[in-house]
Amino acid sequence: MSPFTYHSEVALTSALARLAVPGQMPIGGGTDLLVTIEEGLAAPDGVVDVRALGELTGVGDMPDGTLRVGGACRLADIADDETVRARYPLLASACEQVGTPAIRAMATLAGNLQQRPRCWYFRRGVSCLKSGGTTCPARDGENQYLAILEGGPCWIVHPSDPAVALVALEAEIDVDGPSGPRTIAAGDFFVLPTERLDRETVLRDGELIVAVRLPAVAAGGMQRYTKLMQREAWDFALVSLAATRRTDGEVRLVLGGVSPRPYRVYTSVEEETMSGGLDEETIIGLAERALLDAVPLAKNGYKVELAATLLRDAIREIAAE
Numbered sequence: 001m002s003p004f005t006y007h008s009e010v011a012l013t014s015a016l017a018r019l020a021v022p023g024q025m026p027i028g029g030g031t032d033l034l035v036t037i038e039e040g041l042a043a044p045d046g047v048v049d050v051r052a053l054g055e056l057t058g059v060g061d062m063p064d065g066t067l068r069v070g071g072a073c074r075l076a077d078i079a080d081d082e083t084v085r086a087r088y089p090l091l092a093s094a095c096e097q098v099g100t101p102a103i104r105a106m107a108t109l110a111g112n113l114q115q116r117p118r119c120w121y122f123r124r125g126v127s128c129l130k131s132g133g134t135t136c137p138a139r140d141g142e143n144q145y146l147a148i149l150e151g152g153p154c155w156i157v158h159p160s161d162p163a164v165a166l167v168a169l170e171a172e173i174d175v176d177g178p179s180g181p182r183t184i185a186a187g188d189f190f191v192l193p194t195e196r197l198d199r200e201t202v203l204r205d206g207e208l209i210v211a212v213r214l215p216a217v218a219a220g221g222m223q224r225y226t227k228l229m230q231r232e233a234w235d236f237a238l239v240s241l242a243a244t245r246r247t248d249g250e251v252r253l254v255l256g257g258v259s260p261r262p263y264r265v266y267t268s269v270e271e272e273t274m275s276g277g278l279d280e281e282t283i284i285g286l287a288e289r290a291l292l293d294a295v296p297l298a299k300n301g302y303k304v305e306l307a308a309t310l311l312r313d314a315i316r317e318i319a320a321e
């Protein structure tokens with residue numbers, strides 16, 4: 001592990017000033033950053049602990065009706081938070097299904113969104129597009145856990161469970177940094193390898209995720225996070241689905257584990273699901289249409305069937321309401 005300095009900041013302005021210096025990285029629970037430093041995937045000169053920044057902590061209502069969750073909130077606390085559980089059970093459930101109790105007790109929401117992908121080649125130091133190489137060894141190699149949608153030239157899947165829930169809830173992400181504060185829709189926050197290979201989100205150097213805001217319109221209704229794993233617990237999703245039917249009737253269906261970013265299905269599928277009263281043939285057809293663009297690699301075709309099963313179950317449940 002390359003040596004680095006550790007700073008803990010209590011004021012947002014001084015944390016941002018420190019992070020504006022090249023070579024500094026924010027650290028939350030350290031459950032991914034320290035591993036990536038050890039693996040040689042990150043080599044910061046210094047890390048800035050952001051967990052004591054007031055702006056990054058707490059869950060509370062905002063004047064605009066959104067529920068604000070600080071970026072440094074721990075996943076275990078979000079999963080247990082009574083307001084989150086009552087209004088946005090999808091997010092509570094996604095946080096509750098992350099890793100192990102020990103991970104959830106350390107991991108922060110912002111760190112979870114910024115965690116690096118789990119592709120075996122990337123993580124084990126094999127030359128690949130993400131590590132600056134010229135080819136993707138996974139394409140014709142061990143690709144059973146990789147993307148079936150939106151892949152190429154690199155086929156990682158985004159590993160975060162909360163990210164899938166946040167896209168379905170149409171959350172907004174407040175960031176701050178050298179160019180000042182900005183707000184990014186969760187649906188625009190994650191990028192494809194065709195846009196950027198060095199990272200998986202639009203966050204720029206020196207920027208910090210300050211908070212996530214959940215819109216009032218997405219509160220309540222039917223909300224479900226379903227995660228399929230190889231092992232029964234403590235694992236990343238093979239495929240997951242965040243499904244919501246809001247109180248205004250709108251439906252959102254977002255898949256995890258299938259694309260380099262949370263994958264929202266065609267709006268036409270969501271709209272038809274909204275109309276309700278669907279027969280079984282239509283439900284099967286809608287799930288198929290949602291996965292029309294799937295291009296599985298040699299070893300991950302099973303993900304298409306897993307995703308179709310999750311979609312059929314969710315569409316059936318929503319349509320029956």
Ligand SMILES: Cc1cc2nc3c(=O)[nH]c(=O)nc-3n(C[C@H](O)[C@H](O)[C@H](O)COP(=O)(O)OP(=O)(O)OC[C@H]3O[C@@H](n4cnc5c(N)ncnc54)[C@H](O)[C@@H]3O)c2cc1C
Nearest residue numbers: 028029030031032033099107108110111112114160161209
């Ligand atoms: C055994 C194991 C199982 C796991 N299973 C799952 C799983 O099932 N589902 C899942 O979603 N995840 C899973 N994870 C990943 C885990 O959730 C992440 O490691 C964790 O959420 C990262 O949060 P952290 O606070 O520890 O981030 P850190 O490790 O501190 O940081 C991670 C990244 O985020 C950046 N960062 C931290 N805070 C901020 C901020 N405020 N603004 C901008 N950037 C920031 C850091 O610079 C770094 O790049 C698992 C991890 C392990 C080790």
